[in-house]
Amino acid sequence: MSALRVLIVDDEAPARSRLRRLLDGFVEDGRIEAPVEAADGVEALERLAEAERPFDLAFLDVRMPEVDGFDVVERVAAERRPDVVFTTAYDEYALRAFRANATDYLLKPIDAERLEEALARVEDRRGDSEERDERLAALLDTLDEQAAAPPPDGDTGPPIERFTVQGVDRLVVVSAGDVIAAEVSDGITNLYVRQEGREGGAGIGRHLVGFTLDALEARLDPARFMRVHRSALVNLTCVREMVPWFSGRYKIVLTGGHEVTASRSRSRELRDRLSL
Structure with a gap:
């Protein structure tokens, strides 16, 4: 396999420099070419679109101003889209990264051993992309099967007490009583426990x-549990305070200090249910 063309995308110069140093050994081994850098998502899109030869691999920071890592993946033309390894200091983007067809997901500060694993996955993918896509499809099927969808004929059955959620590399068992809230952001459901x-x-x-x-x-x-907004569900036993907010709404302070703002109509219902 020829050396991979690599693009490093991060809005923090020290992070780009650290990753470049970690990649130096792979350049010396002939596994990759000397990496090209982009200081933000906008520059990344320009480099991806204008390169004489398409890049094989992009290390993409998730959080960047204006155009983040996920935006880059969505906006780059399919014929110019490289394999992607997301890099971030936050671990809550793992599922979204897999749904964006990322090859891997590295937490900062990046470990040299994990970087080697990520590069090996890219090389494997390029050697047998069909097999890798099948593995990804199987993972997403597993995640979708976890959806707590109501049984047929509208019979939801008794309330569930425990269920599983997908961790980075394992299934995590969650007690329903430990759920504080669930919220949707950017089309992704976030569960707070x-x-x-x-x-x-x-x-x-x-x-x-x-x-x-x-x-x-x-x-x-x-x-x-109560739906306090079309994008938020809360555990009523976890409500600690209700702070009057704008236009007849309430900001709900939950266990652990987590905050959710209820819609105006649901604020009235919530107040009634808590007998305020």
Whole structure:
């Protein structure tokens, strides 16, 4: 296999420099060409579109101003789209990265061993893209099967007490009682749950899940959970404060300090349900 053409995209110069240093060994081994850099998503799109030879691999930072890593993937022409390895300091983008057909997902600070694994995956993908796509399809099928969709004929059955969500490399069992809230952002459902901290204190964990709010709401106990906005579902037992907000709305403060703003109509219903 010929050396891969690589593009490094990150709006932070130190991050680009660190990744370039980590890649130096692969340049010396002849596995990749000397990387090209882009300081933001806009520059990345220009380089991807104007390169004489299409890039084989792009290391894309997720969070960038104006045009983020996911925007770059969506906007680049299909014939110019390289294999993508997302890089980020945040772990909540894993599911979205897989849905964007990313080859891998690296957390900053990037570890040399994980970088080697990511490059090997790209090389494997280019050697047998069909097999890799089948593995990705299988993963997404697994995620979709987790959707807590109502059974046929409108019979949702008894409320669920426990269910699984997809972690980065494992299935995580979540107790329904530990769910604080669920919110949709950019088409992705974010699940917020109570979890024990390393020193025994309570904290909040977040999971990206493959099911919709409608499906989740249909399977949770309606006496305990309420849809307070078309994009937000909360556990009523976790409500700690209701702060008057604009236009008759309430900002809801939940366990752990998590905040959700209710719509105006749902604010009235919420107030009634909590007998305020």
